[in-house]
Amino acid sequence: MNNPKPRFLQIKQYLLEEIHSGRFAVHHKIPPEEQLARDFGVSRMTANKAIRDLVQEGYLVRQPGLGTFVTDQKSESPLSEINNIAEEVRSRGHLYSNRVLLCEEVNADDEIALRLGVRVGSKVFHSIIVHRENDIAIQLENRYVNPRWVPDYLNTDFSRQTPNEVLVAACPITDLEHVVEAVLPDARSASWLETEINQPCLSMIRRTWSGDHLISYARLLHPGNRYKLRSSVRRQQNHRNQN
Structure with missing residues (x-):
């Protein structure tokens, strides 16, 4: 019964x-x-x-x-941490999937060389992936990786592992840098994210280090009507008596 x-x-x-x-x-x-x-x-x-x-x-x-x-049930990611987006989506009880648009070795131009801390013309790994939640695009990840520290990056089956999982497995992440701004997507990015070019997006520039080694530089683009970023800071209270 x-x-x-x-x-x-x-x-x-x-x-x-x-x-x-x-x-x-x-x-x-x-x-x-x-x-x-x-x-x-x-x-x-x-x-x-x-x-x-x-x-x-x-x-x-x-x-x-x-x-x-x-409430507005936008997907949410902590700004002060680096989470595996697949685990983040599944933790909400939703279905994670992705679409790999590009996976290649390229020569670093001036911007990439500066951002990744390598010489201009150096070989770097480059991937572009659209991450999806319940089959809705929530993040366009455009990532460059220093092959010296993650030599097997391009051999990854990204349908099974996210770039975050690959980086963490190869080099424990010790430091990160985030720069966030509101932008309008270009036509190609809007097409990949299945949104309109006049839809504001959250753009995050992320760099990650393992010790003294700069591992990765990524541009993460999120449709503003589908995603939000959260930051929590705990301030220590001063319990000293003031006379």
Whole structure:
């Protein structure tokens, strides 16, 4: 005999179905706990648990005195860390995939040489990959790698390993640099990201080091309506008594 689904999960499933269907759009105010409790024949505490779970999972946000609203479910990445984008997508319970557009060895021009800390004309590895979440493009990764530190980079099957996984396996990342700005994509980038050329994007320049070695330089482009960056900083409090 199958156990019936707990009532709070029934409420949670109902709310998720309304959100995913678009009937509860972004910024839509969901029914209050009292109404959900009446509709499902449960206590207010049970309805509260369903809502609380969805708040913790990022689907809803509470506004004191106003109610509970559907959040903008953009993909999110921490700005102060380097995460494997495949794991990041899967951690949200979503499907990760990618499309490899280019994988080649090139001669470093002035910009790449400066960014990667090599001489102009040096051989470097170059890859361009579109990362997808639930088959929606969320990041265009244009990466250059110093072959001295990651010699097998071009031999990677990127359908099985992301560039991040390859770099971390070859050289533990000790330092990183991020530069972020809002830009409009060029026509080719917009086509790869399946977005419009007038859609603002978040552009991130990322350089990574392993000890004293500059390993990689990447340009990461995210459609602004599908992605957001987050930064958390913990400040140490000064507990010294002031006289």
